[in-house]
Amino acid sequence: MSHTLGIRQAQKQKTRQALLDAALALLEEQSLSSLGLREVTRAVGVAPTAFYRHFRSTADLGVALVEEALGSLHPMIRTTVTTAESSDERITRAVELIEGYVTAHSAHVRFIARERHGGVQPVREAIREQLGRFAEEVRDELAKDPEAEGWNDDDLLMLSHLYVDQMLITASLFLEALEAAPEERERVAARATRQMRLISIGRHHWHD
Amino acid sequence: MSHTLGIRQAQKQKTRQALLDAALALLEEQSLSSLGLREVTRAVGVAPTAFYRHFRSTADLGVALVEEALGSLHPMIRTTVTTAESSDERITRAVELIEGYVTAHSAHVRFIARERHGGVQPVREAIREQLGRFAEEVRDELAKDPEAEGWNDDDLLMLSHLYVDQMLITASLFLEALEAAPEERERVAARATRQMRLISIGRHHWHD
DNA sequence: TCATCCAGTTAACAACTGTTCTCCGGAATT
DNA sequence: AATTCCGGAGAACAGTTGTTAACTGGATGA
Structure with missing residues (x-):
């Protein structure tokens, strides 16, 4: 081929x-x-x-960079969300995945965080499209979960957007902590984990 | 005087x-x-x-713009978080506040969202400092709430950061929907409200 | 083998940038 | 009334920018 x-x-x-x-x-x-x-x-x-x-133009190059930065990430997202033993296990794994990805591809992550709201419209659009796809993929995985009982599509999407945004925030925090002391990175990881856990708890009791 | x-x-x-x-x-x-x-x-x-x-320099001007955009916002935050009847009431009020502020000061909001991760270090720093203060102020208000029983300072801060980040995400979504149809703005408001509500539920059952 | 293609080069263009130095004229101070 | 102060103007500086046109030489395909 x-x-x-x-x-x-x-x-x-x-x-x-x-x-x-x-x-x-x-x-x-x-x-x-x-x-x-x-x-x-x-x-x-x-x-x-x-x-x-x-x-x-440089804007065109920017769009290509978006594809390079996020295009190969879709399978990783899917498998990470899918591989579920306990809920806590899944969260820990996700935070570790984020930290690893930021460490290995810091420039790409910085670019995405920077240009997501940046001054070049086509690039913003490209990033928005990719993140939207992420949210849809996360929703699809969440829908398979037995806990998704009684959740309509719209609610699942609002939850998956929450997760995706939270991932990006966490990534950007790891970015800032990259050259700081390892204890700072540990603090970021700990806080992000608890935030994700709180969201998961909210998901648990959503229909009370 | x-x-x-x-x-x-x-x-x-x-x-x-x-x-x-x-x-x-x-x-x-x-x-x-x-x-x-x-x-x-x-x-x-x-x-x-x-x-x-x-x-x-223009970087210096940028720092001044950060002060102009966020400096006058502290009292608003405090009173909005404080004025609590029901929890849902508080959330609705917060989302309305955000929508109003974005409508009235769209350029300022856009500037903050854009430069928070932008290419000018002193400006990033200034924004980070202001948002950090917001988080601390929200934490202080949350601490007064009877629901804060058994919450240590660190957990309250992770929660308030979650709220502040969520506010900024919502603001940026309102920004994108500014020139779109009113129904789009309504969709953004509805989703943001439910996301905040889910976080509040998670907060409720945090210590189970 | 020969004609075609095409990634990269060279040269030139008008327009723009941040920064320095010198000067002006009205407000502020004495 | 005389002097100092100081926000803004003017001109000039060496460098930079995106874009154009015409060209070169090695890979490609007939």
Whole structure:
């Protein structure tokens, strides 16, 4: 199935990836709306005009970064929510997953948190679409749970949105604690765990 | 107590405010890290160099905007959380307060949501400090509630942070729904209300 | 083998940026 | 009335920006 790329297309994808990587690095200390096209090409070591062979604009590149950051996350979400022994087990696992992902892909997480409400409309839209899909997927998993008895679709969606937003908040807190002492990261994890637990308790007693 | 300003200081504060207003308007469609000093002065109709009489940099102006956006909000928060008849009443009132504030000060809210994780460190810090104060104030009000029996300070703070974050998420959703149909705003309000209610239920059964 | 394609280059463009220094004129102070 | 203060204007600085056009040379396909 995997068709070996010609050496030309391979080279093209290579510099395209180099542009994405350089942009992501530059975006650690600024927002997308101030990212210059020349800035990116200079970091890669390529002529400014080469940029246009890959992206229409920096906004376009931003949309590609959203896909790179969140696109591969869907299966992880599904399996994490599904693998349920106790409810507490699931929460602990989720918080650990978040911490691990932030540690391994901090630049991507920072980009998403930053541009979710950032100054570039198409990028905001792309992120909103991905997060919406996450919420729907979480809802689908929650619906399979026996605890979902008596929950209509709309209520499940409001709950899954709550979970997804909470995940992003937690991720951004881990981000801030990345270069701090390990005890700070532990505090973040502890608080996030209790917050998720409180939400789960609320879910338990929703229909009283 | 209120000392009448000299006509010179009055004029200075007037152009300072004009700079803040113009910047806030420009920031509706871009991030602070891409806001140019000349851009702002041009919008006000003032020489670029005049900017330095009021702010060291655009980052400095951003910090001033944070104070303007959130500084006057503390008393509102306190009274809203305090005025409690039923728990549902309090939630409804809070959601209405948020919707009203977003409608009346959309540019300020957008600025806060955008720059909370934005590319300018001093501004992020200023927002974090203000939101932290909000959380502490909410905690103080929650502590007075008879329902706070058996809650230690740390648990109250994790709860108040949950509330504050939820408020900001709701505000940002209202923002997106501002120019949409009124039914969309109603949907946002309904979901936010139920999410807050679920959290309150979780709070109720926290110690079981 | 030869013609075509196309990722990347080079050069140039007008427009824009933050910052410095010098100056002006009216308010504030003595 | 004379002097100091100071918010704002003006001009100039070296660098930067996005975008255009025409070109090069190696991979591609006939």
